[in-house]
Amino acid sequence: MSLTHLNARGEAHMVDVADKPESRRESSASGRIQMHPDTLALLAEGGLPKGDVLATARIAGIQAAKRTHELIPLCHALALSKVVIDFTLDEAASCVEVRATCRLNGRTGVEMEALTAVSVACLTLYDMCKAVDKEMEIGAIHLDTKTGGKSGDYRREGAAAAAEPVVRAVDGPIVTGEGQAGQVALGSRCDIAAPCVRVKCLAELRERLGVGDVSMPLGDLERTDVAGLKAALKTLDPRFSRLDEGRVLCAVNQVMASDSTPLTDDDEVAFFPPVTGG
Amino acid sequence: MIRVQQAPFDAGAEQQALLAGRTDIGAVVCFTGLVRDFNETPEVTALTLEHYPGMTESALEAIVVEAEARWPLDGVRVIHRVGRLAPGDPIVLVAVASAHRRAAFEACDFIMDYLKTRAPFWKKEHATGGDYWVAERDSDHADASRWEA
Numbered sequence: 001m002s003l004t005h006l007n008a009r010g011e012a013h014m015v016d017v018a019d020k021p022e023s024r025r026e027s028s029a030s031g032r033i034q035m036h037p038d039t040l041a042l043l044a045e046g047g048l049p050k051g052d053v054l055a056t057a058r059i060a061g062i063q064a065a066k067r068t069h070e071l072i073p074l075c076h077a078l079a080l081s082k083v084v085i086d087f088t089l090d091e092a093a094s095c096v097e098v099r100a101t102c103r104l105n106g107r108t109g110v111e112m113e114a115l116t117a118v119s120v121a122c123l124t125l126y127d128m129c130k131a132v133d134k135e136m137e138i139g140a141i142h143l144d145t146k147t148g149g150k151s152g153d154y155r156r157e158g159a160a161a162a163a164e165p166v167v168r169a170v171d172g173p174i175v176t177g178e179g180q181a182g183q184v185a186l187g188s189r190c191d192i193a194a195p196c197v198r199v200k201c202l203a204e205l206r207e208r209l210g211v212g213d214v215s216m217p218l219g220d221l222e223r224t225d226v227a228g229l230k231a232a233l234k235t236l237d238p239r240f241s242r243l244d245e246g247r248v249l250c251a252v253n254q255v256m257a258s259d260s261t262p263l264t265d266d267d268e269v270a271f272f273p274p275v276t277g278g
Numbered sequence: 279m280i281r282v283q284q285a286p287f288d289a290g291a292e293q294q295a296l297l298a299g300r301t302d303i304g305a306v307v308c309f310t311g312l313v314r315d316f317n318e319t320p321e322v323t324a325l326t327l328e329h330y331p332g333m334t335e336s337a338l339e340a341i342v343v344e345a346e347a348r349w350p351l352d353g354v355r356v357i358h359r360v361g362r363l364a365p366g367d368p369i370v371l372v373a374v375a376s377a378h379r380r381a382a383f384e385a386c387d388f389i390m391d392y393l394k395t396r397a398p399f400w401k402k403e404h405a406t407g408g409d410y411w412v413a414e415r416d417s418d419h420a421d422a423s424r425w426e427a
Contacts (some may be wrong), residue, residue, distance in 0.1 A: 203411060254330070270333070272398065274414035274416075275399055275414070276412040277394060278402050
């Protein structure tokens with residue numbers, strides 16, 4: 001084991017991640033702020049002088065996750081695809097549990113973003129409640145889970161198991177991106193034994209959905225056409241409901257298609273936004 | 279001839295290649311599109327072009343075939359770049375040769391209009407205020423619809 005933020009001379013340096021493959025990264029962190037039972041009761045009722053405490057702390061946590069690179073010297077600026085902040089009011093222990101989950105498809109992990117989100121959400125809770133309670137104590141901030149990337153998955157002992165992702169993470173950038181070869185990896189045949197179609201989401205749609213490639217067994221389609229595929233994708237993962245947002249075009253085996261275009265085994269179906277070349 | 283590539287191109291060399299050994303061509307129109315430093319936001323610092331390999335080439339081929347059916351052409355070259363480009367960089371080349379100028383002008387115009395609305399390229403602009411995907415433009419669709427009979 002070595003410290004990746006130190007170079008051969010032991011000096012701090014930012015790790016060059018340009019050659020790392022992109023993968024789906026997700027981290028969850030949690031922490032708690034202990035407070036007087038009366039403060040917790042006021043918070044729950046919304047009776048604190050600064051107003052909606054939890055909504056403010058949630059926004060603060062999200063903003064903090066996005067600005068982690070400005071706070072932690074050797075962190076990269078990341079385009080997070082998702083930040084979720086959850087609060088649990090624990091009356092028995094007289095504290096608020098704060099949990100943050102950050103996600104992106106990228107080359108570097110998001111555990112610092114999740115930890116920063118929890119820390120700043122806790123600090124904001126302190127700020128919002130300090131008028132009535134100065135003895136609050138922030139603590140137990142730790143990483144719960146981390147998935148994706150070369151170092152493998154991590155789960156803190158005792159951390160609640162996260163739901164298994166239904167959609168495979170993007171193994172690498174499938175289309176032209178910065179520093180990449182400018183090619184879609186047209187992909188292998190279906191990696192499922194049963195007859196299936198290979199689905200690709202391109203460009204802005206891929207980033208909006210956080211999904212690049214997914215294989216869908218034909219047997220899961222009520223109707224074996226593009227409309228049936230869309231319905232099955234939405235059942236598979238709620239992110240695909242965004243296929244209905246704005247204008248989304250479809251090509252089957254690289255020919256423009258419509259909802260009624262029939263599908264057969266090993267077809268390549270691409271969804272993408274309106275084109276903007278030239 | 280259709281090419282999708284990351285490397286820059288030389289419009290002059292491409293035009294010469296189109297005309298090489300020919301004395302029956304009376305007109306050549308060569309359009310080069312460049313990356314602007316302003317578009318959806320005022321300070322665009324770079325552009326990343328994504329495409330759908332395979333479909334991109336066949337879509338461009340179909341557009342050229344349609345142009346050749348509409349006008350008597352003696353040669354067409356379409357080159358579109360992908361990957362990261364900087365303001366001022368050439369991004370697309372359409373060179374059309376014909377016996378007479380009207381066919382060359384119109385076919386070049388037609389190919390660009392159809393390329394912008396039918397070929398699977400997507401632009402992501404990198405600007406001082408952040409990165410964003412470029413939205414489609416109604417004016418491009420209006421331009422393309424001029425050619426529909």
